[in-house]
Amino acid sequence: MGRARKPSRRGWPANLYAHRDGFKYRHPITRKEHGMGKDFAKACAAAKKLNALLMPGNDLVSKVLTPGETVADAIRVFRTDDVPGRKWAPKTAEVYESVIRRIESGLGETPVADVTVKTCATFIREVTESDRARQQFRLVLGWILACAVEEGWIDTNPALATRKFSHSRKRERLTIDAYRAIWDAAPQWVRNAMDLSLLTLLRRDDVVSARFSDVRDGSLWIVPAKTEESTNVRLQISTAGPLSDLLARCRDAVVSPFLIHRLPEKARPSHMRAKDREHHTQVLPEQLSRAFAAARDAAGINTDNPPTFHEIRSLGGALLKEAGWTNEQIQALMGHSNVAMTEHYLGGHEAPWQAVSTGIALPR
Known part of the structure; x- marks a missing residue:
């Protein structure tokens, strides 16, 4: 914890300080200081707004308005309610499960309400260099976030607004x-x-x-x-x-x-053969x-x-x-x-x- 405020400044928002030119705001993460002018009321209002954006868990309003469901919760719904109906073949299910696990690892803890188009686009670009694989991640992420929409956790599916990646077949055709x-x-x-x-x-x-x-x-x-x-x-x-x-x-x-x-x-005895043979x-x-x-x-x-x-x-x-x-x-x-x-x-x-x-x- 930081040191206690002076009695004269106990009502001030966190990270707001007096400055020779009026007031300054110290970024809670980078510690960089920014001038806030000489109007105390405006400086307080700006500091409160910045604290709500920059300090996790500080915005009580957003805690009420924003559901606590995460991408991992949407993945659980997708696995339970959607996957069985898709009736994937075993190998297809294995491929998609690998994609789902990577999405869960990268975005699982993110609240679905905080997932933006940029969040999706950045994840898709950084998760792989292959355009073909990127398109697959975009598809699966869209399926998962569609579950969040259907559950009423978010209003729109940000994955659908991301770029579609086109890829050409590299394997040559057989003549x-x-x-x-x-x-x-x-x-x-x-x-x-x-x-x-x-x-x-x-x-x-x-x-x-x-x-x-x-x-x-x-x-x-x-x-x-x-x-x-x-x-x-x-x-x-x-x-x-x-x-x-x-x-x-x-x-x-x-x-x-x-x-x-x-x-x-x-020739091998039956107990030494491949399990699929x-x-x-x-x-x-x-x-x-x-x-x-x-x-x-x-x-x-x-x-x-x-x-x-x-x-x-x-x-x-x-x-x-x-x-x-x-x-x-x-x-x-x-x-x-x-x-x-x-x-x-x-x-x-x-x-x-x-x-x-x-x-x-x-x-x-």
């Missing part, structure tokens, strides 16, 4: 020529996986989890893992044509319940990614941002578009909840040539 080169350099089980993804547009995780028992009644029946708990997409893909030939090729000399399979390089011939998603990357490198495709296995899905969609499929038809096969996401996947590929005729005669 049909590159696909053929990688296919030639890959082992047979990787070729089967590539062709299955190209024909069905299935994601990597669904490719390696597809079973022979999923093939029945002339169709391949797939419930995509990523959308199982959200959009509840269920795919019945006809096995006619090239897909039928591929499924026959998958039935090789190795006995396995999985369409995509391989014999392990080292149900059968010794099962291919894990990470194994497929590594094998695809190895074949890609062997094919001489060593660019700064080489295409991954996931780009086969985009290439397959572009080939269907070129064959005359509509975006809505491709959306159904990809299992997207909206056509905008499908169009994002189709972007970056060369547009097909359109056959047109002209009925205009040249003037003679």
Whole structure:
């Protein structure tokens, strides 16, 4: 505590002092002094206002008017009331939970009433250097503060007024020529996986989890893992044509319940296998990614941002578009909840040539 005021100055506001030119105010944090003029009433009023702004817990009025809820309280509401309804897939939930924890660490103790547009903008810019990640933080922070609005703690959502960060896809698209080169350099089980993804547009995780028992009644029946708990997409893909030939090729000399399979390089007892492996011939998603990357490198495709296995899905969609499929038809096969996401996947590929005729005669 500071020393007691002189009896003649006991009614003065804190940090206000006499000065040879009248009165001065000493900043409670920086200790820098500022002249306040010669009018005592005005100096007192200014000092009280500055103390309310600069001294935490000093403004009794704001304690009455400002709710005590913090960003951490809004996060608790978001986790309890909003997250279950979003039905995120496990990997998606893991990504968003990581973002939520970083927001909680950076802004959790801040009262929601004190969160301004500048507060949000500063946090988003400083939390990461990636524009793509910044946009993700902006999105999640907006969801959290929307809960504060809905609870009546604040009137507007400051995160919505911050800048939207645009980012371009860095990973290169996979061309049909590159696909053929990688296919030639890959082992047979990787070729089967590539062709299955190209024909069905299935994601990597669904490719390696597809079973022979999923093939029945002339169709391949797939419930995509990523959308199982959200959009509840269920795919019945006809096995006619090239897909039928591929499924026959998958039935090789190795006995396995999985369409995509391989014999392990080292036989291990069941208790020593990876916890996600149900059968010794099962291919894990990470194994497929590594094998695809190895074949890609062997094919001489060593660019700064080489295409991954996931780009086969985009290439397959572009080939269907070129064959005359509509975006809505491709959306159904990809299992997207909206056509905008499908169009994002189709972007970056060369547009097909359109056959047109002209009925205009040249003037003679």
